[in-house]
Amino acid sequence: MSRIGVFVCHCGENISRTVDVEQVAKAAGEIPGVAFSCDYKYMCSDPGQTLLKKAVAEHKLDGVLVAACSPRMHEKTFRKAAEAAGLNPYLCEMANIREHCSWVHEDRDMATAKAKDIVKLMVERVRKGKSLAPITVPVTKRALVIGGGIAGIQAALDIADAGHKVVLVEREPSIGGHMAQLSETFPTLDCSQCIMTPKMVDVANHPNITLFTYSEIEKVDGYIGNFQVTVKHKARSVDESKCTGCGICMTKCPKKKIPNEFDQGHGMRPAIYVPFPQAVPNTPVIDRENCTMFQSGKCGVCAKVCGPGAVDYEQQDTFTVEDVGAIVVATGFKLYTIDRKPEGSPIQGYGEFGYGTIPDIIDGMTFERLASASGPTGGKILRPSDGKEPKQVVFIQCVGSRAREKGISYCSKVCCMYTAKHTMLYHHKVHDGQAYVFFMDARTPGKGYDEFWRRAVEEEEAVYIRGMVSRMYQRGDKIVVMGSDIQVGVQVEIEADLVVLATAVQPQDGADLLAQKLGISYDKYNFYSEAHAKLKPVECATAGIYLAGACQGPKDIPDTVSQASAAAAKVMTLFAKDKLERDPVVAKVNEKYCVGCFACKKVCAYGAIEEKEIRDRQGNLVKKVAYVNPGVCGGCGTCQATCPSKSIELDGYTDEQIMAMIEAL
Amino acid sequence: MNAKANKNHVTSIEPAYYQAITEAIRKEAAKILKDETVVGVVGYLPGRRKGTASPALVTTVEEAEKLIFSPACVNNLSVYLTKAKKGVLKQGKVGIVAKGCDMRALAGLMTESQLQREDLFIIGVVCPGVYGFGVERTGTLTDANIARKCRECTVHMPEGADVAAGTHTELADLTPEEAQELARIEAMPQAERWAFWKEHFSRCIRCMACRQVCPFCYCEQCLCDKNRPQAVENSPRPAGNMAWHLVRAMHLAGRCGGCAECERVCPMDIPLNLLNRRMAQELKELYDFEAGLTPVDKGPLNEYKENDDQSFIK
Numbered sequence: 020m021s022r023i024g025v026f027v028c029h030c031g032e033n034i035s036r037t038v039d040v041e042q043v044a045k046a047a048g049e050i051p052g053v054a055f056s057c058d059y060k061y062m063c064s065d066p067g068q069t070l071l072k073k074a075v076a077e078h079k080l081d082g083v084l085v086a087a088c089s090p091r092m093h094e095k096t097f098r099k100a101a102e103a104a105g106l107n108p109y110l111c112e113m114a115n116i117r118e119h120c121s122w123v124h125e126d127r128d129m130a131t132a133k134a135k136d137i138v139k140l141m142v143e144r145v146r147k148g149k150s151l152a153p154i155t156v157p158v159t160k161r162a163l164v165i166g167g168g169i170a171g172i173q174a175a176l177d178i179a180d181a182g183h184k185v186v187l188v189e190r191e192p193s194i195g196g197h198m199a200q201l202s203e204t205f206p207t208l209d210c211s212q213c214i215m216t217p218k219m220v221d222v223a224n225h226p227n228i229t230l231f232t233y234s235e236i237e238k239v240d241g242y243i244g245n246f247q248v249t250v251k252h253k254a255r256s257v258d259e260s261k262c263t264g265c266g267i268c269m270t271k272c273p274k275k276k277i278p279n280e281f282d283q284g285h286g287m288r289p290a291i292y293v294p295f296p297q298a299v300p301n302t303p304v305i306d307r308e309n310c311t312m313f314q315s316g317k318c319g320v321c322a323k324v325c326g327p328g329a330v331d332y333e334q335q336d337t338f339t340v341e342d343v344g345a346i347v348v349a350t351g352f353k354l355y356t357i358d359r360k361p362e363g364s365p366i367q368g369y370g371e372f373g374y375g376t377i378p379d380i381i382d383g384m385t386f387e388r389l390a391s392a393s394g395p396t397g398g399k400i401l402r403p404s405d406g407k408e409p410k411q412v413v414f415i416q417c418v419g420s421r422a423r424e425k426g427i428s429y430c431s432k433v434c435c436m437y438t439a440k441h442t443m444l445y446h447h448k449v450h451d452g453q454a455y456v457f458f459m460d461a462r463t464p465g466k467g468y469d470e471f472w473r474r475a476v477e478e479e480e481a482v483y484i485r486g487m488v489s490r491m492y493q494r495g496d497k498i499v500v501m502g503s504d505i506q507v508g509v510q511v512e513i514e515a516d517l518v519v520l521a522t523a524v525q526p527q528d529g530a531d532l533l534a535q536k537l538g539i540s541y542d543k544y545n546f547y548s549e550a551h552a553k554l555k556p557v558e559c560a561t562a563g564i565y566l567a568g569a570c571q572g573p574k575d576i577p578d579t580v581s582q583a584s585a586a587a588a589k590v591m592t593l594f595a596k597d598k599l600e601r602d603p604v605v606a607k608v609n610e611k612y613c614v615g616c617f618a619c620k621k622v623c624a625y626g627a628i629e630e631k632e633i634r635d636r637q638g639n640l641v642k643k644v645a646y647v648n649p650g651v652c653g654g655c656g657t658c659q660a661t662c663p664s665k666s667i668e669l670d671g672y673t674d675e676q677i678m679a680m681i682e683a684l
Numbered sequence: 685m686n687a688k689a690n691k692n693h694v695t696s697i698e699p700a701y702y703q704a705i706t707e708a709i710r711k712e713a714a715k716i717l718k719d720e721t722v723v724g725v726v727g728y729l730p731g732r733r734k735g736t737a738s739p740a741l742v743t744t745v746e747e748a749e750k751l752i753f754s755p756a757c758v759n760n761l762s763v764y765l766t767k768a769k770k771g772v773l774k775q776g777k778v779g780i781v782a783k784g785c786d787m788r789a790l791a792g793l794m795t796e797s798q799l800q801r802e803d804l805f806i807i808g809v810v811c812p813g814v815y816g817f818g819v820e821r822t823g824t825l826t827d828a829n830i831a832r833k834c835r836e837c838t839v840h841m842p843e844g845a846d847v848a849a850g851t852h853t854e855l856a857d858l859t860p861e862e863a864q865e866l867a868r869i870e871a872m873p874q875a876e877r878w879a880f881w882k883e884h885f886s887r888c889i890r891c892m893a894c895r896q897v898c899p900f901c902y903c904e905q906c907l908c909d910k911n912r913p914q915a916v917e918n919s920p921r922p923a924g925n926m927a928w929h930l931v932r933a934m935h936l937a938g939r940c941g942g943c944a945e946c947e948r949v950c951p952m953d954i955p956l957n958l959l960n961r962r963m964a965q966e967l968k969e970l971y972d973f974e975a976g977l978t979p980v981d982k983g984p985l986n987e988y989k990e991n992d993d994q995s996f997i998k
Contacts, residue, residue: 614798616796616797621981621986621987622987643797661986664904666905675913678913678914678915679913
């Protein structure tokens with residue numbers, strides 16, 4: 020006969036508000052095999068845990084059930100307490116009467132009845148539970164960072180400085196990301212490139228960092244401490260080991276009129292190019308879609324002029340497999356394309372704004388390039404249509420963001436600040452110009468942020484109009500901006516020379532596909548989900564994968580850098596130990612009954628199942644059966660559900676336990 | 685090209701046609717036994733009563749000369765490779781006589797790592813049909829005595845066999861009785877359909893013949909025989925019967941090749957193949973998959989694809 024202890028938690032009032040916890044404890048005490056039951060206000064608190072430990076000793080308990088919150092929240096806490104009391108930690112289970120009961124029900128009587136049922140069936144699970152020993156697996160002390168923007172760079176540098184090897188993978192031909200495109204940064208107005216490029220060079224020179232640019236993640240296998248990541252190195256058409264970065268190929272390339280992505284399409288570049296002069300690595304790539312050699316087979320100028328013979332038209336995509344122990348995802352953001360409804364997206368466009376049809380309506384990033392000394396205008400604010408200096412500029416905030424009816428309900432966080440910065444940059448460069456800003460509210464939480472915004476309004480003469488714009492159209496060489504000023508309650512019409520839209524921050528294209536490869540979760544906008552909004556903002560729910568920067572949600576540079584360093588710290592914590600202890604909730608094969616159909620192997624998402632030969636003493640093959648590598652098994656239970664003869668059991672979730680739970684109901 | 689136009693439609697199939705297949709099988713079996721390509725051939729020998737046939741494993745050229753093929757050769761012989769004569773595969777390569785429907789079972793078993801193609805020499809039979817049950821089982825095969833599954837056969841040609849015995853012939857204008865019955869049941873209101881199956885399953889005596897004859901029920905320990913924990917009650921009572929038949933149908937989804945042996949051997953005349961076909965229909969509609977046409981790496985139920993139908997999630 021078992022001696023189980025049931026500990027029912029009030030969770031302050033979170034549970035006791037809707038569930039009569041005393042009754043639940045009393046009912047639990049009447050279940051055969053339950054030797055002790057009680058309730059307490061905060062079971063997870065120190066006195067609560069002491070209560071549990073004491074009860075284990077006093078009542079000689081051989082199993083513990085804590086009826087409280089989700090096991091994701093406190094299972095570890097209580098298992099530790101049970102272990103301290105001398106029990107095997109896996110004989111301690113949690114009945115979730117908070118998320119699964121009190122939080123989702125209103126009727127007190129029914130919620131109490133349900134809580135009793137949950138406790139009753141979990142008691143059965145404890146009763147059929149087995150002692151388990153943790154599994155230790157080695158840790159590969161080498162990290163992968165995906166994305167070479169400021170987030171990825173910071174994370175890579177921090178991990179590398181701690182003495183661990185880092186592989187940094189960037190999709191574009193150069194690292195740097197969006198920060199390299201910015202002109203000056205708020206709230207100090209220091210030059211973005213001036214603070215960014217030294218870090219980029221540090222990455223390139225760091226002995227612990229292997230940099231793969233123009234590369235993508237193809238496949239991710241393995242698990243925390245032991246990932247095998249296949250990296251696809253896209254064909255650069257230039258041999259990195261031979262190229263000296265002299266740049267003669269770019270000057271000689273006859274095809275020079277290709278819109279430059281780095282300048283948001285407002286500058287031109289040749290078909291063989293580096294995205295910007297400070298690119299790291301300073302090795303060009305050939306844009307095969309625009310290269311005459313690739314399109315018609317005739318040209319070959321770059322190969323002819325290249326001294327070291329680095330140009331290689333035959334180069335193919337290559338693949339390498341990188342063994343890493345941890346992954347930092349830092350894939351960043353893109354700006355909302357607002358002219359049309361993206362295909363298959365729930366997000367509406369802003370056709371009424373004429374973006375994409377009126378050339379002088381641009382987005383914030385384009386303005387950054389116009390204001391940048393390295394930009395297409397050399398840092399002069401000149402409008403795209405006729406190259407004239409605009410004398411009236413209208414900035415519109417919250418384009419796409421905070422617009423539920425358009426499909427995005429979140430705040431993009433950086434636009435208030437960068438628009439204030441834009442008005443300043445404009446004022447500094449065009450002294451007789453006037454900036455207008457249409458805004459909903461100015462959100463300036465951050466050190467020195469409100470002061471910065473006030474400076475824009477009070478000292479730099481930006482006119483802030485609270486209200487939104489309904490429509491814009493071209494009249495002559497002016498853009499008529501029709502909006503409202505809700506503070507005065509009048510309609511406003513401004514004839515602008517240039518309009519800058521602060522468009523919403525969105526996750527990068529393909530963020531969802533990468534998440535599927537990594538096995539991490541993402542929200543409806545494709546932002547990656549952290550494990551806990553407050554207490555685990557850097558970790559993913561998938562162990563060993565961490566988040567940094569705007570891929571998790573809109574962020575400015577200081578927040579991004581902080582999170583990147585935090586992710587690096589998490590990686591270092593993981594790398595501090597040689598062996599990693601893993602939950603022993605893994606599948607086991609009953610070799611006697613396994614018939615080797617290997618359906619389990621086919622469905623295993625972790626690649627944990629191998630074929631094992633059973634031989635008799637003479638060495639003759641008796642049969643082949645499935646074998647689960649406990650180090651690799653993720654404990655998801657798919658194999659258990661698939662096995663036609665039920666020859667696989669998941670420890671902690673055995674058929675016997677599950678059936679007993681069902682029968683208890 | 686119209687495939688139908690090429691078919692050789694007749695109103696009856698004379699014993700002479702089967703005799704020709706018999707000759708071909710004997711010749712092939714003798715040859716592969718003689719040159720030691722195989723250690724044995726699983727085929728059919730004449731039964732004790734006239735006009736019957738029984739499965740057999742022959743290992744000598746003399747025995748091979750006695751092999752037959754007739755409309756009485758109803759059995760799916762693939763079951764002998766995974767169950768009854770499992771040991772023979774350890775001795776070496778084995779020859780097997782296979783009709784189109786048996787071929788689908790063989791392909792399925794290869795998919796599930798139970799058989800290796802290189803371990804088999806498959807003598808495919810271009811089978812025009814076999815006898816049904818509860819009918820006159822001698823002489824000419826006609827509309828009156830052909831098996832239900834053969835009325836709608838789509839696999840007359842044994843694709844993927846090493847050699848084929850026979851020429852292409854099939855009966856013309858057969859009513860698809862099983863498909864009609866399936867449509868009739870499908871059209872019933874749910875309660876009526878439930879009652880239909882409940883009535884059938886209530887008669888089940890749990891003799892497990894359906895399991896024993898099924899090439900895909902190759903588990904050494906059936907989960908329905910387990911008692912710790914017991915998932916399916918194993919005495920012949922309505923609840924356990926229902927559970928057993930549902931488990932059986934579900935486990936065959938995406939695997940069953942439609943040999944209908946389960947239905948043939950059922951002493952209580954439960955129309956089991958209707959269930960099998962219903963599951964197959966589901967797989968066809970959802971995943972455009974037909975089991976056993978060729979060995980595959982993974983069946984659709986063992987695989988996740990982004991474009992999988994998810995309309996069932998409500």
